[in-house]
Amino acid sequence: xxxxxxxxxxxxxxxxxxxxxxxxxxxxxxxxxxxxxxxxxxxxxxxxxxxxxxxxxxxxxxxxxxxxxxxxxxxxxxxxxxxxxxxxxxxxxxxxxxxxxxxxxxxxxxxxxxxxxxxxxxxxxxxxxxxxxxxxxxxxxxxxxxxxxxxxxxxxxxxxxxxxxxxxxxxxxxxxxxxxxxxxxxxxxxxxxxxxxxxxxxxxxxxxxxxxxxxxxxxxxxxxxxxxxxxxxxxxxxxxxxxxxxxxxxxxxxxxxxxxxxxxxxxxxxxxxxxxxxxxxxxxxxxxxxxxxx
Amino acid sequence: xxxxxxxxxxxxxxxxxxxxxxxxxxxxxxxxxxxxxxxxxxxxxxxxxxxxxxxxxxxxxxxxxxxxxxxxxxxxxxxxxxxxxxxxxxxxxxxxxxxxxxxxxxxxxxxxxxxxxxxxxxxxxxxxxxxxxxxxxxxxxxxxxxxxxxxxxxxxxxxxxxxxxxxxxxxxxxxxxxxxxxxxxxxxxxxxxxxxxxxxxxxxxxxxxxxxxxxxxxxxxxxxxxxxxxxxxxxxxxxxxxxxxxxxxxxxxxxxxxxxxxxxxxxxxxxxxxxxxxxxxxxxxxxxxxxxxxxxxxxxxxxxxxxxxxxxxxxxxxxxxxxxxxxxxxxxxxxxxxxxxxxxxxxxxxxxxxxxxxxxxx
Numbered sequence: 147x148x149x150x151x152x153x154x155x156x157x158x159x160x161x162x163x164x165x166x167x168x169x170x171x172x173x174x175x176x177x178x179x180x181x182x183x184x185x186x187x188x189x190x191x192x193x194x195x196x197x198x199x200x201x202x203x204x205x206x207x208x209x210x211x212x213x214x215x216x217x218x219x220x221x222x223x224x225x226x227x228x229x230x231x232x233x234x235x236x237x238x239x240x241x242x243x244x245x246x247x248x249x250x251x252x253x254x255x256x257x258x259x260x261x262x263x264x265x266x267x268x269x270x271x272x273x274x275x276x277x278x279x280x281x282x283x284x285x286x287x288x289x290x291x292x293x294x295x296x297x298x299x300x301x302x303x304x305x306x307x308x309x310x311x312x313x314x315x316x317x318x319x320x321x322x323x324x325x326x327x328x329x330x331x332x333x334x335x336x337x338x339x340x341x342x343x344x345x346x347x348x349x350x351x352x353x354x355x356x357x358x359x360x361x362x363x364x365x366x367x368x369x370x371x372x373x374x375x376x377x378x379x380x381x382x383x384x385x386x387x388x389x390x391x392x393x394x395x396x397x398x399x400x401x402x403x404x405x406x407x408x409x410x411x412x413x414x415x416x417x418x419x420x421x422x423x424x425x426x427x428x429x430x431x432x433x434x435x436x437x438x439x440x
Numbered sequence: 441x442x443x444x445x446x447x448x449x450x451x452x453x454x455x456x457x458x459x460x461x462x463x464x465x466x467x468x469x470x471x472x473x474x475x476x477x478x479x480x481x482x483x484x485x486x487x488x489x490x491x492x493x494x495x496x497x498x499x500x501x502x503x504x505x506x507x508x509x510x511x512x513x514x515x516x517x518x519x520x521x522x523x524x525x526x527x528x529x530x531x532x533x534x535x536x537x538x539x540x541x542x543x544x545x546x547x548x549x550x551x552x553x554x555x556x557x558x559x560x561x562x563x564x565x566x567x568x569x570x571x572x573x574x575x576x577x578x579x580x581x582x583x584x585x586x587x588x589x590x591x592x593x594x595x596x597x598x599x600x601x602x603x604x605x606x607x608x609x610x611x612x613x614x615x616x617x618x619x620x621x622x623x624x625x626x627x628x629x630x631x632x633x634x635x636x637x638x639x640x641x642x643x644x645x646x647x648x649x650x651x652x653x654x655x656x657x658x659x660x661x662x663x664x665x666x667x668x669x670x671x672x673x674x675x676x677x678x679x680x681x682x683x684x685x686x687x688x689x690x691x692x693x694x695x696x697x698x699x700x701x702x703x704x705x706x707x708x709x710x711x712x713x714x715x716x717x718x719x720x721x722x723x724x725x726x727x728x729x730x731x732x733x734x735x736x737x738x739x740x741x742x743x744x745x746x747x748x749x750x751x752x753x754x755x756x757x758x759x760x761x762x763x764x765x766x767x768x769x770x771x772x773x774x775x776x777x778x779x780x781x782x783x784x785x786x787x788x789x790x791x792x793x794x795x796x797x798x799x800x801x802x
Contacts, residue, residue: 332491333524335511337589338541347526 182408200409210410212385213393220389221368224307228364231308232315239320253313265377268306272378292379296386303375303387307368315360322356323349358429362422369418390414442466443488443593443625448497450483457483459649461497465625470616470641472657473629474672480649481629485595488627490514501592517586521598523578525570531581532566538589556584559618576607583618594619596628612638633673645669667713667790676718676748679758683714690714693754698731701780704794712793715784721760721776730777737772751776
């Protein structure tokens, strides 16, 4: 008892750096945002308490609903493409040898490129005048212009995200597949199991955990996407590719509507938190059962 | 009607795994592949399963050449040292899986699974999933799955190695009974000579990719064909000393000389390797002809009712097993007695040239 008491202040001293770090990079900025979201100003650095009015305004405005809808559609499409595609790439990769390592390097390449550079690459790539893809598509007679057509803009932005991030899913799945001991494949072959059965009963159970991680990472990242579509389309044509974070920046820095922007950030933050929690709970539901151990 | 392997050879990246293997396994036989780690046991099982193609040689099942048949065309089942089951399927579905592949009827599957589960004592856990079972139960599920496949050849690769002592004993006692009378060819790989004795089957001693001897464990133990078979089928390392035969006596080093025992009289003069098992060394003379040898104690290990004494004899490490507990100190000089009737003699190529007669065994 006395030992524990004597060590008590020392323990706090050891935790202090972490507490300070978290305070400065998370708690204090978040509290500043909360502070803005409940006040209004008419200049002169004078603020008035407005309660939840900003939140009501954001939620009632069609603008937020539209951006949220676009965001959900974008994230859904991206997940629907990237997860199965990444999984298929991982299944098709060789298990070892120089070919495996060279594929690994090729796959890692897009992940190493900074977001705004990815945006610039695709912005130029898709241009109808000088872009390789843009002019080639027009040359074969398809009318394509991502600066004027909403559908073309969406296709470009989604293709860009798939190009940039499918590798992450593939690499995660590949590492999961590598954890399957060789004897399981042998046993399945001796049992005469089909390719599908091997995937379903040998590989998929081992991939479960990495798939949850891949899914959550890709959800969060695509739900908060900003730089790449901003560089390529700037949210246009019109508001066609104005996703939540682009809209938020327009509101906060374009219109300098800090109160409304703060309220929107908090709602945005809560949505990400809620959806992640929901997905994680749903996807790891079987974990309490013993069948996914091993 | 049998599984025949003819002059099978296999090498991977220039390293010989199997060299000139010729064997014949009969239906309703329990065969034990006994050898140390890396001896080629698993390589041979993989060949029989069709997982690896041989470099040369043939394999015949019931007279039909199956050498070029891949794993899916072979009629084999395999039990691994690791407990390999489908983790997301229930125990019932695991056992049923080979029958589902064959598209058996629902009633047949139901009946067979329950029969096998009863036989293996896992009837109570059919609804559970393998990872939630103990190691012993998981291996029982794997064995039930192998039996459910109803294959002609059942291969078991050290199936008891990952089990703890008590479970290993229990399952080992049951194994021969599980396969008996089903007309199967069972091939069981083991490193522990005790398993060969206790399972009491046809023992194939394999070492460095070659077959050293084939026969019942007891007779291989009694009359090993060569040094390799003698040392592999021996719980404690067999003791080996350089010996020389001249003038009807055996000379070991410069201190130990004794007249040749009767079973060595026919040997010509020359250099040999003298071999004897740990049980043949004793603290006191058992017979009149017992030979006294000077030895220095290195380490003693007490296992309850036996003491394992590691000795330095004629500048070679030797092991003796004596009854009871003894309190020898390391470095102590003692005299051990060796019964010459129980000595083996090997020539320079490792072939047995003299082994004790049956009556000389204790």
